[in-house]
Amino acid sequence: MELKTQIKENYAKILENIQKACEKADKKPEEIKILGASKKQSPEKIRIAFDLGIKIFGENYVQEAEKKISELKDLPIEWHFIGRLQTNKVKKALDLFFLIQTLDRIKLAQEIQKQAEKKNLIVPVLVEVNIGRELTKGGVDPDKIEEFIEEIKNFDRIKIAGLMCLPPYEEDPERVRPYFVKMRRLFEKIKPYMDLEFKELSMGTSNDYCIAIEEGATIVRIGEALFGKRN
Numbered sequence: 001m002e003l004k005t006q007i008k009e010n011y012a013k014i015l016e017n018i019q020k021a022c023e024k025a026d027k028k029p030e031e032i033k034i035l036g037a038s039k040k041q042s043p044e045k046i047r048i049a050f051d052l053g054i055k056i057f058g059e060n061y062v063q064e065a066e067k068k069i070s071e072l073k074d075l076p077i078e079w080h081f082i083g084r085l086q087t088n089k090v091k092k093a094l095d096l097f098f099l100i101q102t103l104d105r106i107k108l109a110q111e112i113q114k115q116a117e118k119k120n121l122i123v124p125v126l127v128e129v130n131i132g133r134e135l136t137k138g139g140v141d142p143d144k145i146e147e148f149i150e151e152i153k154n155f156d157r158i159k160i161a162g163l164m165c166l167p168p169y170e171e172d173p174e175r176v177r178p179y180f181v182k183m184r185r186l187f188e189k190i191k192p193y194m195d196l197e198f199k200e201l202s203m204g205t206s207n208d209y210c211i212a213i214e215e216g217a218t219i220v221r222i223g224e225a226l227f228g229k230r231n
């Protein structure tokens with residue numbers, strides 16, 4: 001099937017699923033932001049998805065993103081960084097991305113602060129939570145999240161816009177639900193101590209975005225269910 005037709009069908013299916021999840025959760029589909037997780041997907045596919053109505057895309061690797069973002073610079077895309085960010089890539093990342101979804105260490109915050117001062121920027125971030133406490137993944141331990149956020153508040157160039165997580169993969173998405181519930185509770189617990197800009201809960205991928213929405217996601221990050229298999 002032609003690429004465009006395929007992505008169009010995928011997107012229609014996603015919208016239908018989001019609609020259903022929103023009905024269950026008593027929410028409006030307009031409240032959910034779809035982020036196209038575009039790592040290892042071609043600029044051509046991203047352009048098709050953009051034309052269908054997706055305005056936010058997320059990349060995991062600064063180098064890969066640099067090339068693609070430059071090829072797509074005619075489009076008003078809101079680029080988010082969703083991978084693990086090395087401190088030596090922060091400078092470049094701030095030129096490329098509107099929002100960093102994966103702030104998870106003070107050292108990284110220090111570097112963002114430093115580079116943002118030089119560029120005279122305020123950088124919106126999400127704090128990544130290692131909700132499954134997996135050794136292989138980034139993110140702040142759920143028990144340390146409040147303490148971490150209090151420290152981040154001291155960085156005046158960083159604006160905390162919410163929380164993000166990538167829970168353990170489970171073939172049966174129902175098994176991921178408890179992690180989403182836990183994230184939602186953390187979010188609600190922290191919210192009273194934050195300003196109004198703290199409003200995003202980024203969770204859910206191709207496999208489990210419906211359940212993430214039922215449990216309170218405001219941003220879902222969808223890769224293969226939208227674009228097809230990664231290269």
Ligand SMILES: *Cc1c(COP(=O)(O)O)cnc(C)c1O
Binds near residue numbers: 060083204222224
């Ligand atoms: C790749 C990736 C996604 C999307 O995963 P899919 O299974 O392709 O939907 C979402 N979030 C992060 C952080 C990713 O790295």
